[in-house]
Structure formats: structure tokens, C-alpha cells
Amino acid sequence: MYCKLPNFRTHIVSGLLTYPLVIAFYDLLKYFFSLPEISMNIISVGYVVYVISSDAPDVDHDHAFFHKLSKIIVWIGSAIYAFFFIDKNIKEFFPDIYFIQSKLVIFCLAILFGMIVSIFFAKLMPRHRGPLHTIYAAILYSLMIGFGYWYFITGASVSEINIIGSIYLGISALLGYCLHLILDKVSTSYKMKKNS
Numbered sequence: 001m002y003c004k005l006p007n008f009r010t011h012i013v014s015g016l017l018t019y020p021l022v023i024a025f026y027d028l029l030k031y032f033f034s035l036p037e038i039s040m041n042i043i044s045v046g047y048v049v050y051v052i053s054s055d056a057p058d059v060d061h062d063h064a065f066f067h068k069l070s071k072i073i074v075w076i077g078s079a080i081y082a083f084f085f086i087d088k089n090i091k092e093f094f095p096d097i098y099f100i101q102s103k104l105v106i107f108c109l110a111i112l113f114g115m116i117v118s119i120f121f122a123k124l125m126p127r128h129r130g131p132l133h134t135i136y137a138a139i140l141y142s143l144m145i146g147f148g149y150w151y152f153i154t155g156a157s158v159s160e161i162n163i164i165g166s167i168y169l170g171i172s173a174l175l176g177y178c179l180h181l182i183l184d185k186v187s188t189s190y191k192m193k194k195n196s
Helices: 008-018 020-033 040-053 056-060 065-093 103-124 135-153 160-195
Strands: none
Touching: 008 020, 008 040, 008 160, 020 040, 020 160, 040 135, 040 160, 056 065, 056 135, 056 160, 065 103, 135 160
């Protein structure tokens, strides 16, 4: 009994079309808890976060677009981090070897580091539809998105608008991720019922 689950297109299109529900959900929260209005910029970024999150659980599938993209992001992010780290510390470790202090050599070392981290990232990825296809992963993911925005984008600003924006983006991430899980569950239930 083969059961084909929704693919990338289904998840992304569902995310593209259902985002107004996130805005409506926030409007309910705003009404009941007297929350401030969300800016147009945060609503726009929330749309991007929601749509990307609607396919994020498939990061654990080798052939999924999000898996391939995440390996590239890990490689580039690790390489950039290594580039700055090596450039800052290379003179301390190799003060008399000048060729290794060149930006070209440092960047080549950083690319190599990024490649190694990306390979480890791919090897450590759990099996498809394993732990990343759970509500616990959705909650952790949404906390990472909300905290990441608050810390890296707002500079850990404690202003109400920045904190609310971070919460809104975390909610967008959570609901997008959960949309993916719901689509997989509904599809599995429907197709199993149809096949029996």
C-alpha cells in the first residue's frame, strides 16, 4: 500500500495561499490581549517565513529543495564565519608565515571549512519523516526563528515593537511548519482510507 505525500509544490502553494490565516490569528491575539499593530514590514517578512516554513520539515529528505538549499546555506554561513574567524586569529598562530595571511588563502581555507561543516550537517540529518516531522521540532524551529530575528536583526532590542515582531515571526514559522505536518497527516489519512 503506497501512499504518496504532498510534494514541494503542494506545501509551498498551500503556504502561499493560507498566510492570511496567520494575520487573522494575530488579529485575534491583538484583540484579546491588547497587542500593538504589526508593521507592514513584519507582515511581509512573516509571509516569507511562513511560506519557507511550510516546506521546512522536508529538510530531512535528500531530494527536497529545502534540504539542498539548507546545505548551501550551512556551507556559505560556515565559510563566512570561518573567514572572519581565521582572518582575526591567523597572525597569532602563524606570525611569520605571510602567504597564509593573505585573504585569498584565508578564504580558500574558509571554503574548505564550510564544505566540511556542510558534509557533517548532511550526515547528521535524521531520517525522513522522523524527529523533524513532529510538533516538538515545529516549536523549536519557531523559537529559533523568533529569537534569531530578535537577537540578530533587532540587536536584542527590548522595545515592544521589536519583541512583538519577533513573536509574530515565531508564530508565522510555527504555523507554517504545522501546515506542513497537517498536510502530510491529512494526505496520509485520506490515501490510507481510500486504499482500504
